[in-house]
Amino acid sequence: MSPTPVTFTAPSPPTAYAWEATDEEVAARYGLPIEAIARFDLNTSPTPPAVAERRLARGAFETGLSEYPPADYRRLVDAAARRYGVNREDILVGAGADEVLDIAAKAFLPAGSIAIIPSPSYAMYRVLSEQRAAVVTAVPRRGAADGYAIDLDATRAAARGASLIWLCSPNNPTALPEPDGAIAGLLDSLAADAVTNQFRPPAVLLDEAYAEFVGQSLVELRRSYPRLVIVRTLSKGYGLAGLRVGFAISDPATIAEMAPYRPPGSVSVVSVSVATAALEDDTATDANLERVVGERARLARALAEAGWSIGPSVTNFLLADFGNPERAAAVAEAMLRRGLVPRTFGPTHPLAAHLRLTIRDTAQNDRLIAAALEIEGGKP
Secondary structure (H helix, E strand, C coil): CCCCCCEEECCCCCCCCCCCCCHHHHHHHHCCCHHHCEEECCCCCCCCCHHHHHHHHHCCCCCCCCCCCCCCCHHHHHHHHHHHCCCHHHEEEECHHHHHHHHHHHHHCCCCCEEEEEECCCCHHHHHHHHCCCEEEEEECCCHHHCCCCCHHHHHHHHCCCCEEEEECCCCCCCCCCCCCHHHHHHHHHHHHHHHHCCCCCEEEEECCCHHHHCCCCHHHHHCCCCEEEEEECCCCCCCHHHCCEEEECCHHHHHHHHHHCCCCCCCHHHHHHHHHHHHCCCCCHHHHHHHHHHHHHHHHHHHHHCCEECCCCCCEEEEECCCHHHHHHHHHHHHHCCEEEECCCCCCCCCCEEEEECCCHHHHHHHHHHHHHHHCCCC
């Protein structure tokens, strides 16, 4: 069998990344009322936990709104350490997972270094790597029949001499986790290669943004591979994307490498207080996870019955395969005309023939089901 081809991108000005259109922009473009717009593209939840709403209603924050939050985010760090079963020295706070990813890129990717991305995966990994003038190596994942799993041999080979490997499990946008033992095996092989070839093993960032949906984490692997950084967030399972709170979890020495790049006070007083309350509540994610799992099964079944090809998912989104990029673009346009915003992929993207669809509330999901029936029935 011939080796899996990998793609190298030389350091250059960062690729332009188009941020999603706002509700107002979509409404204006399609002549729709703002309240008609439903976001199936952002992987957010329409229902925050009750504990967060209670804390906001009370307005009881750790410090006054005229003050900066505590520089060490002490109560938030302690709550996160208890929730994730680690020591407080193992945690670094960021303004959402995205700031944590940015800090990791600054800490581990000097200009001209190599960043490895099993692709397709979260678009920000490439954006952040290019911002650091790193050489990006895209290693194709296996196909849909293999659950879009990492090609372990190709990733290991490409990683020799790399500075940072970006991993995501469950993976965005393919909606599936890596097979059991795959990431542990990759880390073991990276460590062995480093010993054999006498170089420092690369930093490995494992993005677990969707970990609550599978009820497990690989955070313990940091003990055998100290340069592993686990990223967690309150945006997905907790339904608190608007707070912008995320965490890096790693060996204290690795956290110390990242800490100089953390900006002071980037997480607001309000976010610190509400996030702390959510982490301290053992039931904070229960209602959202139960709702998502139930709606995910219902929505996937109904869209399949309408004629769409829906892949398996363990996350709060579905991946729909339309066979070719032109059909995917046509369905996306038909959805947008109805005020339903899907996540699309560019014409050269490995998932160009697909749309990613967030699990929303029952009413919005019903709108999507009705739209799919109309579209498949030939209504533009």
